[in-house]
Amino acid sequence: KDPTTGFEKVILKEPRGSSAQVLLYGGQVTSWKNERGEELLFLSSKAIYKSPKAVRGGIPVCFPQFGGGSQGSLEQHGFARNRLWRIVESSVPLPGNNDAAPVTSINSSNKAIVELLLTPTEDDQKIWPHNFELRLRVALSIGGDLTMTAKVKNIDSKPFNFTFALHTYLSVADITEVRVEGLETLDYYDNLDELKRSTEQGDALTFDTEFDRVYLSTPNKIAVIDHKKKRTFILKKDGLPDAVVWNPWERKAKLMADFGDEEYKYMLCVEAAAVEKPISLKPGEEWTGRQELSAVSSSYFSGQ
Ligand code: BG6
Numbered sequence: 001k002d003p004t005t006g007f008e009k010v011i012l013k014e015p016r017g018s019s020a021q022v023l024l025y026g027g028q029v030t031s032w033k034n035e036r037g038e039e040l041l042f043l044s045s046k047a048i049y050k051s052p053k054a055v056r057g058g059i060p061v062c063f064p065q066f067g068g069g070s071q072g073s074l075e076q077h078g079f080a081r082n083r084l085w086r087i088v089e090s091s092v093p094l095p096g097n098n099d100a101a102p103v104t105s106i107n108s109s110n111k112a113i114v115e116l117l118l119t120p121t122e123d124d125q126k127i128w129p130h131n132f133e134l135r136l137r138v139a140l141s142i143g144g145d146l147t148m149t150a151k152v153k154n155i156d157s158k159p160f161n162f163t164f165a166l167h168t169y170l171s172v173a174d175i176t177e178v179r180v181e182g183l184e185t186l187d188y189y190d191n192l193d194e195l196k197r198s199t200e201q202g203d204a205l206t207f208d209t210e211f212d213r214v215y216l217s218t219p220n221k222i223a224v225i226d227h228k229k230k231r232t233f234i235l236k237k238d239g240l241p242d243a244v245v246w247n248p249w250e251r252k253a254k255l256m257a258d259f260g261d262e263e264y265k266y267m268l269c270v271e272a273a274a275v276e277k278p279i280s281l282k283p284g285e286e287w288t289g290r291q292e293l294s295a296v297s298s299s300y301f302s303g304q
Pocket of ligand 1: 054076077167191212213244246269271
C-alpha cells in the first residue's frame with residue numbers, strides 16, 4: 001500500500017533510471033519520471049485519495065463515458081477512474097521488502113510492464129447494464145517512453161457503445177510558455193461554448209485563459225512544447241481519433257476542491273480520446289486504443 005494514498009500501487013523501473021507508478025484505484029498512472037528522476041506528470045498537491053473521488057492528476061482512464069451532462073447519463077468521465085482494478089500480468093518482480101509496493105523491471109522485450117483489469121460489479125451493471133473486460137497495459141521502455149494500451153471486450157449478449165479517454169495531465173513549467181502542435185486547422189467542440197463546433201486557425205495552440213476543447217479526428221502525433229522547461233512531449237496515439245485539451249485556469253481552479261489555486265500554471269491536459277463517434281462493440285468483439293508518450297529535452301532538437 002502506498003502511504004500517501006492508502007491504495008495499492010505498482011512501480012515500473014528500467015535500468016537507465018526512468019520509472020512509472022500505477023495505482024490500482026482507477027488503474028491510474030500517477031507518476032512518470034525520466035532518467036534524471038524528474039516528474040513528467042502533474043499530480044495535484046490537493047488530490048483526494050478517497051472513493052468515489054477520482055485522483056486529480058496523472059492519467060485517469062475515462063470509461064465508459066467521456067464528459068458528463070449532455071454527453072451522457074453517467075457520472076462525469078464514467079466510473080473506471082474510481083474503481084479498484086486488479087493486476088493480471090506483470091514483468092519480472094524485483095525482490096523488495098514485503099511492505100513496499102511491488103516493483104517490476106524489464107522483461108525480455110526490454111519493457112517493464114503491468115497489465116490491469118477492470119470488470120463490472122453487479123452494482124456497476126445497475127448503472128451501466130453491460131458486461132465487459134477493460135484491460136490496461138502500461139509499459140515503460142528503456143529510456144522512459146510510456147505506452148498505454150487499453151482494450152475493451154464485450155462479454156455480454158448484446159452490443160454496447162462507449163466513449164473513452166486517457167486523461168493525461170502533463171507537468172509544465174509555465175502554461176503561458178507552452179505550445180501545442182498538431183491540432184492546427186482542425187475542427188473542435190468547445191466545452192466552454194455549449195459544445196459549439198468551430199475550426200482552429202492555422203497557428204499552434206497557446207494558452208492565456210481557460211481552455212476546454214475536443215479536437216476531432218486529429219493526426220496521430222501531437223507535440224507539447226514546454227519552452228521554459230526546454231522539454232517537448234510527443235504523444236502518439238492509435239484507435240483514439242480525438243484529442244481533448246484542457247486547462248481550468250484561475251477561476252475554475254479555485255472552484256475545484258482537489259486542485260490548488262495556482263496549480264493551473266503547471267499543468268496541461270492533452271487527452272487521447274474517442275469522443276465524437278462512440279465505439280460500438282458487438283458481443284465477443286474487442287476494441288484497442290493506444291497512446292505512447294515520450295519526453296525529450298529541446299536541446300535534442302536544436303543540437304545544443
Ligand atoms: C476534461 C474536460 O477532460 O476534464 C473538462 O474536458 C473537465 O470539461 C475536466 O472539467 C476535468 O474533469 P473532472 O471530472 O476530472 O473534474
